Amino acid sequence: MNYNKLLSILVLALAACHSASVPESYTQSESLPDIYPDYTDVTIPVNIAPLTFMINGEADEMVARLTFGNEEMVLGGDKIQPDVDEWHNLLQQAQGKDITVEVFARQGERWTGYKPFALHVSPDSIDSWLSYRLISPSYVAYEELTLNQRCLENYDERVMVDNMLCSTEKDGQCVNCHNYQQYNPDRMLFHARQNMGGTVMAYDGKLMKINMSGDSILSAGVYPAWHPWLPLVVFSSNKTEQAFHTAHNNKIEVIDTGSDLIAYDVEKNQVTNIENDPVEFETYPVWAPDGKTVYYCSAHFVYNDSLEQDADVILRAKAFKYNIYKKSFDPETMTFGPRQMVFNADSLGKSATLPRISPDGRFLVFTMGNYGCFHIWHHEADLWMINLDSAVARRMEGINSDDTESYHSWSSNGRWMVVSSRREDGNYTRPFFAHVDEQGRCTKPFVLPQANPEYHRLFMKCYNIPEFMYGPVKYSPQDFARILRKSDGQPVQYVQKLVR
Numbered sequence: 001m002n003y004n005k006l007l008s009i010l011v012l013a014l015a016a017c018h019s020a021s022v023p024e025s026y027t028q029s030e031s032l033p034d035i036y037p038d039y040t041d042v043t044i045p046v047n048i049a050p051l052t053f054m055i056n057g058e059a060d061e062m063v064a065r066l067t068f069g070n071e072e073m074v075l076g077g078d079k080i081q082p083d084v085d086e087w088h089n090l091l092q093q094a095q096g097k098d099i100t101v102e103v104f105a106r107q108g109e110r111w112t113g114y115k116p117f118a119l120h121v122s123p124d125s126i127d128s129w130l131s132y133r134l135i136s137p138s139y140v141a142y143e144e145l146t147l148n149q150r151c152l153e154n155y156d157e158r159v160m161v162d163n164m165l166c167s168t169e170k171d172g173q174c175v176n177c178h179n180y181q182q183y184n185p186d187r188m189l190f191h192a193r194q195n196m197g198g199t200v201m202a203y204d205g206k207l208m209k210i211n212m213s214g215d216s217i218l219s220a221g222v223y224p225a226w227h228p229w230l231p232l233v234v235f236s237s238n239k240t241e242q243a244f245h246t247a248h249n250n251k252i253e254v255i256d257t258g259s260d261l262i263a264y265d266v267e268k269n270q271v272t273n274i275e276n277d278p279v280e281f282e283t284y285p286v287w288a289p290d291g292k293t294v295y296y297c298s299a300h301f302v303y304n305d306s307l308e309q310d311a312d313v314i315l316r317a318k319a320f321k322y323n324i325y326k327k328s329f330d331p332e333t334m335t336f337g338p339r340q341m342v343f344n345a346d347s348l349g350k351s352a353t354l355p356r357i358s359p360d361g362r363f364l365v366f367t368m369g370n371y372g373c374f375h376i377w378h379h380e381a382d383l384w385m386i387n388l389d390s391a392v393a394r395r396m397e398g399i400n401s402d403d404t405e406s407y408h409s410w411s412s413n414g415r416w417m418v419v420s421s422r423r424e425d426g427n428y429t430r431p432f433f434a435h436v437d438e439q440g441r442c443t444k445p446f447v448l449p450q451a452n453p454e455y456h457r458l459f460m461k462c463y464n465i466p467e468f469m470y471g472p473v474k475y476s477p478q479d480f481a482r483i484l485r486k487s488d489g490q491p492v493q494y495v496q497k498l499v500r
Contacts, residue, residue: 020076211489
Protein backbone atom coordinates (compact mmCIF):
# COMPACT_ATOMS: atom_id res chain seq x y z
CA MET A 1 0.00 0.00 0.00
CA ASN A 2 1.51 3.38 -0.95
CA TYR A 3 1.93 6.33 1.41
CA ASN A 4 -0.85 8.46 -0.10
CA LYS A 5 -3.42 5.65 0.14
CA LEU A 6 -2.43 4.85 3.74
CA LEU A 7 -2.64 8.53 4.64
CA SER A 8 -6.12 8.78 3.14
CA ILE A 9 -7.35 5.84 5.24
CA LEU A 10 -5.91 7.30 8.45
CA VAL A 11 -7.22 10.82 7.99
CA LEU A 12 -10.66 9.65 6.93
CA ALA A 13 -10.81 7.35 9.95
CA LEU A 14 -9.91 10.24 12.24
CA ALA A 15 -12.50 12.46 10.56
CA ALA A 16 -15.19 9.81 10.97
CA CYS A 17 -14.42 9.59 14.71
CA HIS A 18 -14.89 13.33 15.27
CA SER A 19 -18.44 14.24 16.25
CA ALA A 20 -19.31 17.70 14.92
CA SER A 21 -22.27 20.05 15.20
CA VAL A 22 -22.99 23.53 13.94
CA PRO A 23 -22.36 26.09 16.72
CA GLU A 24 -25.52 27.50 18.27
CA SER A 25 -24.07 30.99 18.60
CA TYR A 26 -21.70 32.70 16.17
CA THR A 27 -20.90 36.03 14.52
CA GLN A 28 -21.99 36.14 10.90
CA SER A 29 -19.37 37.35 8.40
CA GLU A 30 -20.25 38.73 4.98
CA SER A 31 -17.05 37.30 3.52
CA LEU A 32 -16.42 33.89 1.99
CA PRO A 33 -14.20 31.66 4.10
CA ASP A 34 -10.49 31.79 3.29
CA ILE A 35 -9.92 28.07 2.70
CA TYR A 36 -7.16 25.96 1.20
CA PRO A 37 -7.41 24.57 -1.37
CA ASP A 38 -9.78 27.19 -2.78
CA TYR A 39 -12.88 25.16 -3.62
CA THR A 40 -15.34 28.04 -3.30
CA ASP A 41 -17.95 28.07 -6.08
CA VAL A 42 -16.22 25.49 -8.27
CA THR A 43 -17.89 23.09 -10.71
CA ILE A 44 -17.01 19.46 -9.98
CA PRO A 45 -17.70 16.10 -11.69
CA VAL A 46 -20.35 13.87 -10.19
CA ASN A 47 -17.75 11.14 -9.60
CA ILE A 48 -14.83 13.17 -8.19
CA ALA A 49 -13.02 12.22 -4.96
CA PRO A 50 -14.01 14.13 -1.80
CA LEU A 51 -12.83 17.74 -1.66
CA THR A 52 -10.95 18.25 1.59
CA PHE A 53 -10.06 21.72 2.86
CA MET A 54 -8.91 23.76 5.85
CA ILE A 55 -8.96 27.36 7.04
CA ASN A 56 -6.06 29.56 5.99
CA GLY A 57 -4.60 31.29 9.04
CA GLU A 58 -5.27 30.62 12.67
CA ALA A 59 -8.35 28.72 13.83
CA ASP A 60 -8.72 26.44 16.86
CA GLU A 61 -11.51 24.45 15.26
CA MET A 62 -13.73 24.46 12.21
CA VAL A 63 -17.08 23.00 11.23
CA ALA A 64 -18.54 22.65 7.75
CA ARG A 65 -22.12 21.80 6.86
CA LEU A 66 -22.76 20.48 3.33
CA THR A 67 -26.42 20.34 2.35
CA PHE A 68 -28.56 19.44 -0.62
CA GLY A 69 -32.31 19.15 -0.09
CA ASN A 70 -32.82 16.83 2.88
CA GLU A 71 -29.26 15.45 2.63
CA GLU A 72 -26.74 16.91 5.08
CA MET A 73 -23.15 16.28 6.17
CA VAL A 74 -21.70 18.06 9.21
CA LEU A 75 -17.93 17.69 9.59
CA GLY A 76 -15.52 19.15 12.08
CA GLY A 77 -11.94 19.29 13.31
CA ASP A 78 -8.95 21.27 12.11
CA LYS A 79 -9.58 19.98 8.57
CA ILE A 80 -12.71 19.05 6.63
CA GLN A 81 -12.38 15.50 5.26
CA PRO A 82 -15.62 13.88 4.06
CA ASP A 83 -16.10 10.11 4.08
CA VAL A 84 -15.74 8.76 0.53
CA ASP A 85 -19.03 6.83 0.47
CA GLU A 86 -21.07 9.62 2.09
CA TRP A 87 -19.52 12.13 -0.28
CA HIS A 88 -20.39 10.14 -3.39
CA ASN A 89 -23.92 9.61 -2.14
CA LEU A 90 -24.32 13.38 -1.73
CA LEU A 91 -22.91 14.03 -5.23
CA GLN A 92 -25.32 11.53 -6.77
CA GLN A 93 -28.26 13.24 -5.10
CA ALA A 94 -27.08 16.71 -6.16
CA GLN A 95 -25.94 16.10 -9.74
CA GLY A 96 -26.96 18.96 -11.99
CA LYS A 97 -27.61 21.13 -8.90
CA ASP A 98 -25.63 22.82 -6.12
CA ILE A 99 -24.39 21.65 -2.75
CA THR A 100 -24.40 24.50 -0.23
CA VAL A 101 -21.33 24.69 2.00
CA GLU A 102 -21.37 26.65 5.27
CA VAL A 103 -18.09 27.08 7.14
CA PHE A 104 -17.70 28.03 10.80
CA ALA A 105 -14.39 28.72 12.54
CA ARG A 106 -13.57 29.09 16.23
CA GLN A 107 -10.83 31.22 17.78
CA GLY A 108 -10.83 30.85 21.52
CA GLU A 109 -14.47 30.93 22.61
CA ARG A 110 -15.68 32.89 19.60
CA TRP A 111 -17.26 31.26 16.55
CA THR A 112 -17.53 32.99 13.15
CA GLY A 113 -19.92 31.87 10.44
CA TYR A 114 -18.86 32.72 6.89
CA LYS A 115 -20.87 33.47 3.78
CA PRO A 116 -22.02 30.14 2.25
CA PHE A 117 -20.64 29.02 -1.08
CA ALA A 118 -21.75 26.46 -3.63
CA LEU A 119 -20.25 23.34 -5.12
CA HIS A 120 -21.83 23.04 -8.57
CA VAL A 121 -22.18 19.31 -9.23
CA SER A 122 -22.03 18.62 -12.96
CA PRO A 123 -23.73 15.45 -14.22
CA ASP A 124 -20.77 15.16 -16.61
CA SER A 125 -18.44 12.55 -15.15
CA ILE A 126 -14.68 12.66 -15.46
CA ASP A 127 -12.43 9.78 -16.59
CA SER A 128 -11.70 7.64 -13.58
CA TRP A 129 -7.89 7.70 -13.83
CA LEU A 130 -5.16 10.27 -14.41
CA SER A 131 -1.45 9.64 -14.98
CA TYR A 132 1.43 12.08 -14.60
CA ARG A 133 5.15 12.32 -14.05
CA LEU A 134 6.33 13.36 -10.57
CA ILE A 135 9.63 15.22 -10.71
CA SER A 136 11.44 17.80 -8.60
CA PRO A 137 11.53 21.34 -10.04
CA SER A 138 15.29 21.04 -10.48
CA TYR A 139 17.81 20.81 -13.27
CA VAL A 140 20.16 18.09 -12.02
CA ALA A 141 18.24 15.91 -9.52
CA TYR A 142 15.89 14.46 -12.12
CA GLU A 143 16.68 10.79 -11.47
CA GLU A 144 14.30 10.43 -8.52
CA LEU A 145 11.16 10.56 -10.60
CA THR A 146 8.23 8.29 -11.27
CA LEU A 147 5.29 7.94 -13.62
CA ASN A 148 2.23 7.63 -11.38
CA GLN A 149 -1.43 6.87 -11.92
CA ARG A 150 -4.20 8.15 -9.67
CA CYS A 151 -7.87 7.20 -9.35
CA LEU A 152 -9.88 10.43 -9.51
CA GLU A 153 -12.86 8.88 -7.70
CA ASN A 154 -10.85 8.30 -4.51
CA TYR A 155 -7.26 8.81 -3.36
CA ASP A 156 -5.73 5.60 -4.71
CA GLU A 157 -2.33 6.42 -6.26
CA ARG A 158 0.12 3.89 -7.71
CA VAL A 159 3.62 4.10 -9.13
CA MET A 160 3.51 3.00 -12.75
CA VAL A 161 7.20 3.43 -13.70
CA ASP A 162 10.05 3.99 -11.23
CA ASN A 163 13.02 5.67 -12.88
CA MET A 164 15.50 4.44 -10.26
CA LEU A 165 14.77 0.72 -10.62
CA CYS A 166 17.18 0.41 -13.54
CA SER A 167 20.16 2.65 -12.97
CA THR A 168 21.33 5.79 -11.17
CA GLU A 169 24.01 8.47 -11.01
CA LYS A 170 26.39 8.53 -13.99
CA ASP A 171 24.55 5.59 -15.53
CA GLY A 172 21.14 7.13 -14.81
CA GLN A 173 18.21 7.76 -17.09
CA CYS A 174 15.02 9.75 -17.39
CA VAL A 175 11.51 8.48 -18.21
CA ASN A 176 8.97 10.77 -19.83
CA CYS A 177 6.27 11.37 -22.45
CA HIS A 178 3.73 8.72 -21.42
CA ASN A 179 0.86 8.60 -23.91
CA TYR A 180 -2.21 6.47 -24.69
CA GLN A 181 -4.29 5.55 -27.70
CA GLN A 182 -7.78 6.91 -27.02
CA TYR A 183 -7.35 6.86 -23.22
CA ASN A 184 -6.68 3.11 -23.36
CA PRO A 185 -4.20 1.93 -20.67
CA ASP A 186 -3.61 -1.29 -22.66
CA ARG A 187 -2.14 0.76 -25.52
CA MET A 188 0.44 3.10 -24.10
CA LEU A 189 4.07 4.12 -24.41
CA PHE A 190 6.77 6.14 -22.69
CA HIS A 191 10.41 6.97 -23.38
CA ALA A 192 13.59 6.27 -21.43
CA ARG A 193 16.52 8.52 -22.24
CA GLN A 194 20.25 8.04 -21.68
CA ASN A 195 21.30 4.72 -20.11
CA MET A 196 19.16 1.79 -21.29
CA GLY A 197 17.21 4.27 -23.39
CA GLY A 198 14.44 3.43 -25.80
CA THR A 199 10.69 3.64 -26.32
CA VAL A 200 8.69 1.22 -24.18
CA MET A 201 5.35 0.24 -25.68
CA ALA A 202 2.47 -1.79 -24.28
CA TYR A 203 0.11 -2.94 -27.01
CA ASP A 204 -2.76 -5.36 -26.33
CA GLY A 205 -0.88 -7.49 -23.82
CA LYS A 206 2.53 -7.29 -25.49
CA LEU A 207 5.31 -5.30 -23.81
CA MET A 208 8.26 -4.27 -25.99
CA LYS A 209 11.20 -1.90 -26.16
CA ILE A 210 11.83 -0.10 -29.44
CA ASN A 211 15.05 1.51 -30.60
CA MET A 212 14.08 4.29 -33.00
CA SER A 213 17.49 5.81 -33.53
CA GLY A 214 18.93 5.52 -37.02
CA ASP A 215 20.83 7.29 -39.77
CA SER A 216 17.68 8.21 -41.73
CA ILE A 217 15.91 10.13 -38.96
CA LEU A 218 17.08 13.08 -36.90
CA SER A 219 16.91 11.24 -33.56
CA ALA A 220 14.67 8.80 -31.72
CA GLY A 221 10.98 9.61 -31.35
CA VAL A 222 10.11 12.16 -28.68
CA TYR A 223 6.65 13.74 -28.33
CA PRO A 224 4.08 11.08 -29.35
CA ALA A 225 0.56 11.15 -30.80
CA TRP A 226 -1.36 7.87 -31.31
CA HIS A 227 -3.70 7.64 -34.27
CA PRO A 228 -7.28 7.23 -32.97
CA TRP A 229 -7.57 3.63 -34.22
CA LEU A 230 -4.67 2.61 -36.48
CA PRO A 231 -1.50 1.03 -35.01
CA LEU A 232 0.31 4.25 -35.92
CA VAL A 233 2.12 6.84 -33.83
CA VAL A 234 3.40 10.19 -35.08
CA PHE A 235 6.38 11.51 -33.11
CA SER A 236 8.48 14.60 -33.23
CA SER A 237 12.16 13.73 -33.52
CA ASN A 238 14.08 16.35 -31.57
CA LYS A 239 17.64 17.31 -30.71
CA THR A 240 17.30 19.30 -27.52
CA GLU A 241 19.51 21.69 -25.57
CA GLN A 242 19.11 23.18 -22.09
CA ALA A 243 20.21 26.68 -21.11
CA PHE A 244 19.91 28.85 -18.01
CA HIS A 245 19.07 32.52 -17.59
CA THR A 246 21.39 34.63 -15.46
CA ALA A 247 18.77 37.35 -14.87
CA HIS A 248 15.21 36.41 -15.81
CA ASN A 249 12.09 35.22 -13.99
CA ASN A 250 11.99 32.25 -16.40
CA LYS A 251 14.81 30.18 -14.93
CA ILE A 252 15.56 27.82 -17.78
CA GLU A 253 15.09 27.32 -21.50
CA VAL A 254 14.71 23.99 -23.27
CA ILE A 255 15.52 24.56 -26.94
CA ASP A 256 15.48 22.36 -30.00
CA THR A 257 18.52 22.47 -32.26
CA GLY A 258 16.55 20.45 -34.80
CA SER A 259 13.12 18.86 -34.95
CA ASP A 260 11.23 16.76 -37.51
CA LEU A 261 8.03 14.70 -37.68
CA ILE A 262 8.16 10.93 -38.11
CA ALA A 263 5.49 8.21 -38.27
CA TYR A 264 5.87 4.75 -36.72
CA ASP A 265 3.84 1.65 -37.64
CA VAL A 266 3.53 -0.41 -34.44
CA GLU A 267 2.68 -3.73 -36.11
CA LYS A 268 5.24 -3.51 -38.92
CA ASN A 269 7.93 -1.85 -36.78
CA GLN A 270 8.58 0.67 -39.57
CA VAL A 271 9.32 4.37 -39.39
CA THR A 272 9.34 7.16 -42.00
CA ASN A 273 9.89 10.91 -42.15
CA ILE A 274 6.82 13.03 -42.84
CA GLU A 275 8.31 16.54 -42.25
CA ASN A 276 12.06 17.12 -42.18
CA ASP A 277 12.81 20.55 -43.61
CA PRO A 278 16.11 21.65 -42.00
CA VAL A 279 14.91 25.26 -41.51
CA GLU A 280 11.56 24.23 -40.01
CA PHE A 281 11.47 22.90 -36.45
CA GLU A 282 8.38 20.66 -36.25
CA THR A 283 7.15 19.38 -32.88
CA TYR A 284 4.15 18.48 -30.65
CA PRO A 285 1.95 16.47 -33.07
CA VAL A 286 -1.65 15.59 -32.21
CA TRP A 287 -4.38 13.80 -34.17
CA ALA A 288 -7.87 15.09 -34.87
CA PRO A 289 -10.51 12.66 -33.54
CA ASP A 290 -11.54 11.59 -37.06
CA GLY A 291 -8.00 10.32 -37.76
CA LYS A 292 -7.76 12.31 -41.00
CA THR A 293 -5.69 15.29 -39.84
CA VAL A 294 -2.55 15.67 -37.75
CA TYR A 295 -1.85 19.05 -36.14
CA TYR A 296 1.60 20.17 -34.99
CA CYS A 297 3.78 23.19 -34.26
CA SER A 298 6.66 24.51 -36.31
CA ALA A 299 9.15 27.39 -36.07
CA HIS A 300 11.21 28.77 -38.94
CA PHE A 301 14.88 29.09 -38.03
CA VAL A 302 17.94 29.52 -40.28
CA TYR A 303 21.32 28.93 -38.64
CA ASN A 304 24.05 31.56 -38.70
CA ASP A 305 27.00 29.90 -40.41
CA SER A 306 29.50 31.91 -38.38
CA LEU A 307 28.40 30.30 -35.06
CA GLU A 308 28.29 26.84 -33.61
CA GLN A 309 24.72 25.58 -33.83
CA ASP A 310 24.33 25.06 -30.07
CA ALA A 311 25.53 28.60 -29.36
CA ASP A 312 23.34 30.03 -32.13
CA VAL A 313 20.07 28.62 -30.77
CA ILE A 314 20.90 29.74 -27.23
CA LEU A 315 21.83 33.27 -28.27
CA ARG A 316 18.70 33.54 -30.42
CA ALA A 317 16.31 31.59 -28.19
CA LYS A 318 13.73 34.37 -28.31
CA ALA A 319 13.67 34.17 -32.13
CA PHE A 320 11.87 30.81 -31.96
CA LYS A 321 8.19 31.53 -32.60
CA TYR A 322 6.12 28.41 -33.19
CA ASN A 323 2.98 28.44 -35.34
CA ILE A 324 0.31 25.74 -35.57
CA TYR A 325 -0.03 23.75 -38.80
CA LYS A 326 -1.97 20.72 -39.98
CA LYS A 327 -1.52 17.95 -42.53
CA SER A 328 -4.27 15.84 -44.04
CA PHE A 329 -4.01 12.06 -43.78
CA ASP A 330 -5.64 9.26 -45.78
CA PRO A 331 -6.08 6.18 -43.53
CA GLU A 332 -6.54 3.93 -46.58
CA THR A 333 -3.34 4.85 -48.39
CA MET A 334 -1.40 5.98 -45.27
CA THR A 335 -0.35 9.16 -47.05
CA PHE A 336 0.04 12.69 -45.69
CA GLY A 337 -0.79 15.90 -47.55
CA PRO A 338 1.11 19.22 -47.59
CA ARG A 339 1.13 21.42 -44.51
CA GLN A 340 -1.41 24.19 -43.99
CA MET A 341 -1.29 27.10 -41.55
CA VAL A 342 -3.86 26.95 -38.73
CA PHE A 343 -2.69 29.71 -36.38
CA ASN A 344 0.06 32.27 -37.01
CA ALA A 345 1.33 33.09 -33.52
CA ASP A 346 4.46 34.69 -34.97
CA SER A 347 2.36 37.50 -36.44
CA LEU A 348 1.35 38.37 -32.87
CA GLY A 349 4.94 38.20 -31.65
CA LYS A 350 4.07 35.01 -29.75
CA SER A 351 4.76 31.28 -29.84
CA ALA A 352 2.09 28.53 -29.83
CA THR A 353 2.74 25.02 -28.50
CA LEU A 354 0.98 21.84 -27.33
CA PRO A 355 -2.16 21.79 -29.51
CA ARG A 356 -4.91 19.49 -28.18
CA ILE A 357 -8.19 18.79 -30.03
CA SER A 358 -11.49 18.28 -28.20
CA PRO A 359 -13.02 14.81 -28.70
CA ASP A 360 -15.85 16.31 -30.79
CA GLY A 361 -13.27 17.96 -33.09
CA ARG A 362 -14.63 21.48 -32.54
CA PHE A 363 -11.98 23.13 -30.39
CA LEU A 364 -8.20 23.27 -30.39
CA VAL A 365 -6.56 24.37 -27.13
CA PHE A 366 -2.89 25.34 -27.07
CA THR A 367 -0.34 27.05 -24.84
CA MET A 368 0.72 30.57 -25.80
CA GLY A 369 4.03 32.02 -24.64
CA ASN A 370 6.27 34.87 -25.70
CA TYR A 371 8.73 32.57 -27.49
CA GLY A 372 10.13 29.05 -27.54
CA CYS A 373 8.66 25.57 -27.26
CA PHE A 374 8.95 24.60 -23.58
CA HIS A 375 6.41 26.81 -21.89
CA ILE A 376 6.27 24.90 -18.61
CA TRP A 377 9.16 27.17 -17.54
CA HIS A 378 7.47 30.35 -18.79
CA HIS A 379 5.51 32.31 -16.20
CA GLU A 380 3.64 34.19 -18.94
CA ALA A 381 2.24 31.03 -20.55
CA ASP A 382 -1.57 30.86 -20.91
CA LEU A 383 -4.09 28.57 -22.58
CA TRP A 384 -5.76 29.73 -25.78
CA MET A 385 -8.60 28.15 -27.73
CA ILE A 386 -9.36 28.06 -31.46
CA ASN A 387 -12.90 27.37 -32.64
CA LEU A 388 -12.07 25.15 -35.63
CA ASP A 389 -15.41 25.93 -37.26
CA SER A 390 -14.94 29.70 -37.24
CA ALA A 391 -11.10 29.80 -36.97
CA VAL A 392 -11.47 32.38 -34.18
CA ALA A 393 -8.75 32.21 -31.52
CA ARG A 394 -9.02 33.67 -28.02
CA ARG A 395 -7.37 33.55 -24.64
CA MET A 396 -9.41 31.20 -22.49
CA GLU A 397 -11.25 32.91 -19.67
CA GLY A 398 -11.64 31.23 -16.31
CA ILE A 399 -8.97 28.56 -16.57
CA ASN A 400 -5.90 30.84 -16.74
CA SER A 401 -4.09 32.43 -13.81
CA ASP A 402 -1.33 34.98 -13.26
CA ASP A 403 1.29 32.24 -13.52
CA THR A 404 2.18 29.29 -15.77
CA GLU A 405 -0.45 27.21 -17.54
CA SER A 406 1.25 24.64 -19.73
CA TYR A 407 0.51 20.97 -20.50
CA HIS A 408 -3.21 20.23 -20.84
CA SER A 409 -5.47 17.31 -21.81
CA TRP A 410 -9.15 16.76 -22.63
CA SER A 411 -11.30 14.18 -20.89
CA SER A 412 -12.78 11.52 -23.17
CA ASN A 413 -16.26 13.12 -23.07
CA GLY A 414 -14.82 16.57 -23.85
CA ARG A 415 -16.42 18.17 -20.81
CA TRP A 416 -13.31 18.45 -18.62
CA MET A 417 -9.81 19.75 -19.09
CA VAL A 418 -6.77 19.22 -16.86
CA VAL A 419 -3.86 21.66 -16.96
CA SER A 420 -0.45 21.75 -15.28
CA SER A 421 -0.48 25.08 -13.46
CA ARG A 422 1.98 26.94 -11.24
CA ARG A 423 -0.68 29.32 -9.93
CA GLU A 424 -0.17 28.44 -6.27
CA ASP A 425 3.49 29.34 -5.74
CA GLY A 426 5.17 29.82 -9.12
CA ASN A 427 7.47 26.81 -8.65
CA TYR A 428 5.44 23.59 -8.51
CA THR A 429 3.04 22.43 -11.20
CA ARG A 430 -0.22 20.98 -9.88
CA PRO A 431 -3.07 19.46 -11.91
CA PHE A 432 -6.12 21.73 -12.04
CA PHE A 433 -9.46 20.70 -13.54
CA ALA A 434 -12.10 22.84 -15.22
CA HIS A 435 -15.46 22.09 -16.82
CA VAL A 436 -15.78 23.05 -20.50
CA ASP A 437 -19.28 23.55 -21.90
CA GLU A 438 -20.53 23.10 -25.48
CA GLN A 439 -19.53 26.68 -26.32
CA GLY A 440 -15.99 26.16 -25.07
CA ARG A 441 -16.48 28.20 -21.88
CA CYS A 442 -14.54 27.15 -18.78
CA THR A 443 -15.44 27.23 -15.11
CA LYS A 444 -13.16 28.11 -12.21
CA PRO A 445 -10.49 25.38 -11.94
CA PHE A 446 -9.98 23.24 -8.84
CA VAL A 447 -6.83 21.38 -7.80
CA LEU A 448 -6.55 17.58 -7.66
CA PRO A 449 -8.29 16.55 -4.40
CA GLN A 450 -6.13 14.89 -1.75
CA ALA A 451 -7.05 13.12 1.51
CA ASN A 452 -4.99 15.71 3.41
CA PRO A 453 -5.82 19.25 2.25
CA GLU A 454 -2.25 20.35 3.07
CA TYR A 455 -0.78 17.74 0.72
CA HIS A 456 0.04 20.06 -2.18
CA ARG A 457 1.72 22.57 0.13
CA LEU A 458 3.97 19.88 1.60
CA PHE A 459 4.68 17.75 -1.49
CA MET A 460 7.89 18.88 -3.20
CA LYS A 461 7.35 17.36 -6.64
CA CYS A 462 5.85 18.72 -9.85
CA TYR A 463 3.01 17.00 -11.70
CA ASN A 464 3.96 16.94 -15.38
CA ILE A 465 2.05 15.65 -18.44
CA PRO A 466 -1.37 14.91 -16.89
CA GLU A 467 -3.19 12.42 -19.13
CA PHE A 468 -6.69 10.97 -18.63
CA MET A 469 -7.21 7.20 -18.80
CA TYR A 470 -10.17 4.82 -18.74
CA GLY A 471 -8.46 2.68 -16.08
CA PRO A 472 -5.05 1.87 -14.59
CA VAL A 473 -2.09 0.43 -16.44
CA LYS A 474 -1.83 -3.21 -15.32
CA TYR A 475 1.94 -3.60 -15.64
CA SER A 476 4.06 -3.14 -12.51
CA PRO A 477 7.14 -0.92 -12.16
CA GLN A 478 9.20 -4.12 -12.08
CA ASP A 479 7.69 -5.24 -15.41
CA PHE A 480 8.78 -2.00 -17.05
CA ALA A 481 12.22 -2.15 -15.42
CA ARG A 482 12.76 -5.68 -16.75
CA ILE A 483 11.93 -4.69 -20.31
CA LEU A 484 14.23 -1.64 -20.07
CA ARG A 485 17.14 -3.74 -18.82
CA LYS A 486 16.54 -6.57 -21.26
CA SER A 487 18.25 -5.21 -24.35
CA ASP A 488 19.04 -2.16 -26.42
CA GLY A 489 15.59 -2.44 -27.94
CA GLN A 490 14.26 -3.78 -31.20
CA PRO A 491 15.65 -1.65 -34.06
CA VAL A 492 13.07 -0.11 -36.37
CA GLN A 493 13.12 -0.45 -40.15
CA TYR A 494 13.25 2.82 -42.06
CA VAL A 495 11.04 3.08 -45.17
CA GLN A 496 10.46 5.92 -47.59
CA LYS A 497 6.69 5.74 -47.12
CA LEU A 498 4.40 3.72 -44.90
CA VAL A 499 1.99 1.51 -46.85
CA ARG A 500 -0.62 -0.86 -45.43
